[in-house]
Amino acid sequence: MDDRYPIGIFEYEGQISDEDLHSWISEIEHYPAKLEKAVSALSKEQLDTAYRKGGWTIRQVVHHVADSHMNAYIRTKLALTEQKPIIKPYEEALWAELADYSMPINVSIHLLTNIHARWVHLLRFLLLTEELERELQHPDSGIQTVKFLIGNYAWHGRHHLAHITKLCENKGWVTEKTF
Template sequence: MNLSELSIPQLIDEYLKGPKLLREAVAGMSREQLLARPFAGKWSTLELVAHLADFEPVYGDRMKRILAEDGPTLFGGDPDKFAAKLAYHERDLETELCLIECVRRQMATILRTVPAVDFQRVGQHSEAGPLTLRTFLERITGHIPHHLPFIAEKCCSADWRCQRASCACETESLGEVR
């Protein structure tokens, strides 16, 4: 799906779908399965969910600052440094999922009140340069769907296999693994 082709209301609706998709992707996984690293040097499923949960409020803050301030400076963050220092393997899956859901619900409420013209307001990202509110919304809307194939591939490669009816393990290759 090309998010840039959606209207603002459609984009916000897609943004709100992400947490449900993530919940479905990890449904029924044991703690052992969440912590498994079937690919050396790649994140476990729990680390991936913790990454999503850590960057959800970052994006929420960026969008709020673009709305509230004129041309704010917005700092980047290194996902691997977050993973190395922020106890990703000690995190509780439900807490992480709830955080993502809460941030998105709050932001959707805010974004639905914003005049269309304000989606062109700009923040100065420290790494990517000037970016609009709409661009940030598109990026965070695509963040969960971007990572879902990585969760599925971990599940499909592990000894336990996911055994879910919706699993695509036998029918398709899921590409690059994070």
């Protein structure tokens, strides 16, 4: 198993079903609570432990997910309000070195909780429309639909939650599964 991708990479071929969308939106809705549960009992030292050699600390992962999902929410809104917008990528590794990544994780968990509440409200409304087919253009990944974006970010949450829970399991810090 590749420690960088404990659940594999996100791949989806073919038609995205309504069942897929409902499942992914539900994952996005419940993700902040799962993340909070996974990290709530960890000490400062545990939060500052990297999930793999050369990888981010749990603290950095939590802050990264908030930044990433904030960008996803904005990207969704851009796709809904502009004609095939070109979205701006960002240097995730450099963001993880900025001073705000040393803050307490509850700041990012609260941010994530509120962003996800707004994002899920918007996504559930979109289920009633054709807007899920709207496109955006990522300079590296190419054309993506809002539908694909939803699946990709549901995976993204699971991906980083697995980094945290696998480290906790390997270290014997947490015995309860959070997903």
